[in-house]
Amino acid sequence: MPENIDLLVLAGAVLTPSALAGAPAEAGFVAVHDGQIVGVGTRDAADSWRARAQRVIDLGDATLTAGIVDAHIHPVAGIGMTRGVDLSTAETLDEAQRALAAEARDAGEWVFGWGLNPNVFGAVAPSARLFDLLPPDRLAFVQLFDAHSAIASAAALERAGITGAETFDDSSSIAVDADGTPTGYLLEHSATGRVTRIVPSLTFDERREALVAIFRGMAETGVTIGQMLDSSDPDAFDLFDAIEAEGELPIRLRVSPMAVPGSAESDWARLADIQGRHGRRWEVRGIKLMIDGTIDNGTAWLREPDTLGESTASLWLSPPEYVAAVEYFHARGIPTTTHAIGDRGIEFVAATLNGLERTGVPHRMEHIETLPDDVLELIVRAGVSVSMQPTHCTHFTRADHTDNWSRRLGDERADRAWRTRDLHEKGVVVALGSDWPVAPYDARATLAAAMLRRPAGRADVTPVLPDQALDAPVALDAHTRGWWRSVGESGGTIGEGMPAYLTAFSANPLSADPDAFATAEVLLTVVGGDVEVDRSVVVQR
Template sequence: MIAADLILMADRIHTLAPGPRPTAVAVAGGRIVALGDRADARRWRGPATEVLDLGPATITPGLVDGHAHPVLGIGLTRGVDLSAVRTLPALRAALRNARHHGWIEGWGLDPNAFEGAPLTCAPLIEAVGPEVPVFLRLFDAHSALVSPRALELAGITGRREFRSGASVVCDPAGRPTGHLLEPEAVELVRAVLPPDPPADRRTRLRELMDRMAATGLTGANAMDFEEDSLGLFRALEADGELPLRWRCAPFVMPGADLAEVLARQLLHGRRWRVEGAKFMIDGTVDGGTAWLDEPDTHGESTACFWPDPAEYRAAAGFLARQGVPIVTHAIGDAGIRYVLDTMARLPRLRVPHRIEHLETMPCSLIGRFAELDVTASMQPTHCTHYTRADHTDNWSRRLGKVRADRAFRARDLRDQGARLALGSDWPIAAFDPRGILAAARLRRPAGAAGTEPVLPEQALTARMALEGYTTQAAAAAGLPDAGRIAPGFRADLSVFGLDPLVVDPDEFAESPVPLTVVAGAIVHRS
């Protein structure tokens, strides 16, 4: 055996592979080359080997976030963080206290703050007056709330026609209320916002990646590759190695140039690559743009995001036949069914097709994921942070009890053999996998012992949750040499002060992260 570049020792190493439980792992050339105990480590050393004994820590395969928006997210998180706002008085106070030079921007606003009232620009006017341009992203990133001055600057005076299911919400007289639904409508105002300097965007993206690595993440799936993504990834990699691996899927909107999407599949760097195409079959339950079998309690969420669903099916088919894995955002039962029906017709690829979010669906759809070899990709904190066990939240009220009771069915999917990848959907929710792993087990926010769990029968076991970030994530990416700790596998490793398979989930959410390793290199050291 060649001398190791790095030797790590710890009291527990969860390989997630058959065989004995080692306490030492050797890495060379970015790969795992040996497993054994602390005594074996002496045989693996060379003059340049770095040796670290991490004592009572736990080493796991490197954690991979199944769904994040790094480049889109650094733009979505401009301005005031409104994610903690729970009431309209708190919203008005946050806006009054916001520092600004012209525009007031904010993000993360939960519609539950409106307590069932219509989402309009009235609180914005009450807070800062009608002449200040205000642009607030709602937490789902599919909608925005803007002031009259912002509408004026964007030239919005009434309803608009869009290629997708987007809309400018108007009152009965045809006047815009300030509520914009889905990306095409939101973009009308976003396009007139002052841009971020390119150097600032590079700095923010690098800082984001460093923070992600510090939580134990070794990779992530970027569910977009738009705007300046290519330039940012290349610029950061020109300065050194990225602290995470990235697998990117460009958006495919109605009317998209499929040849351009196909051409992007050739783009890659040392730790990033474009592989996949990201579609949306519907929007969100909270915004009334999901695709449900029956209307929600507002009479909404009845239509596909694509005006003609057959165009989605044709575009997905074209790209899949060229070897491009298809990724589709599907929230509602009708949308999920249509996507599964579509994927039943697609060729099976090395990288399986996948469906994101899967918020409400009947039992008849659960078994089809394993049957069709389609990855289910879910974000546990969407359930635990934005819905309530008593169904008094906006999401549940819109769906009604029957559909809210068949929500976020992670355990049912696993029990019926589905491949289940877990993630954050950052910046919709925090990216820290420790809290997400805890939420997957608790069905409530980590650290909130007094909160009633949402549909606790859908809780994952500790091992299932960890697999959602490791073995299942690797299978979802078609990587036979990742997701486990075994000779010949990628040397992507996460190190925690506490054992995720043994310790209480609330405790694990606060676990120290002494070390994160990507391709055999230490990218985070506490």
């Protein structure tokens, strides 16, 4: 027991590992010193710590959990991807068109939007019909919800010099009509980048302010750590440094830059060289890769084509190059995590990871959207973890398979959607996240979606494959300890010697109705021993 401690937190329920295992959640305390938990006990035993605590936070009847971790975020890329009007709630094409027309009235030269669900187009492909209420010479660009595709107006395509004849080093593409004229639909990053590189840039200060707001928003929903799975923006590290020159990042950030499809060993060497770069609350550790795109765009890698004859290939035009990339990083002790959505893509990644020498380097797979039984068993044999996003299932698909994702797959493959429970019960480590800005980063809604298999607060919506719902203790463990396990580190639990990352809610996620929990107040976050969000009764000593 240290002579003095930095922080003493008291709560009506402290969710220790025993509480997650089914024991009653008792009122108690957590003592923190030098970034670690140094004491956990009942409320009656807190008196011996109180006098030695520099700061005491009494949460009353609130519930204290291990710190929530979002295993998959894109905060810096999200600055540009969330410009303009939020279209994520638009349910029809007319709603989206009217929202853009309203945005255009006060916009500058460009009209921006983001978060659009392709379901608004019904059974036809997204196109520049989206801009029918805008003048034909208006520059406009809208990111679709999946962050892998966008729609550009005819004027924007012309300014970018896009003709429809473009080819790329990966499977990105420009959609064209029967006459070869671009429709405005841009698939994957190389294609969307042809337009994003010509749009007006925000200033560095504007980007810094936007990033602080993003991190602050995440913290206020309970997030204490996020894993950023890209570093495509060249000013990312400068932004982190600028924020830390004036204060602290509101969350801890682990940055895993991406080895893009088509990259070569010289590119991988540069990514290896920046491993370990860090600030006070951010560090570069690990590599992100992608084996395929998305089912909604027809760019996933499926065993059999989708119902439109698409999703037949890897984003790596030569998949063995992906294998070489994974082997390169593995040999250097660098963890990887791979975006794998289609069944063939998941299978290829799992087989690649299963073929690696077991040296203790942790590897992970992202998304796992449609999963056959034999590929699930391959993931088990590979001994890798998975990172999954419950709100992708609940927000973008429908139980009756009338959504774009399900229509493309057909009933059999759509009935293998987001098999979180099956993976957990097979012993696979599951970490939860949002993939923001693809889906909202609110950790409470993510937990609720994992338990309900429908959006929180929408009892009118039929759950998608409810047998894949996670029980509350499993969901909370996946949103806390699951990430730590997936990166091969100890943490994510309330116990002596553990890193001091904590989140407090006004409701108990183990016993509250999930719909009600999604609106519970976040009272506290502790990041590496430091209080970040505090809406409690505080006594300073």
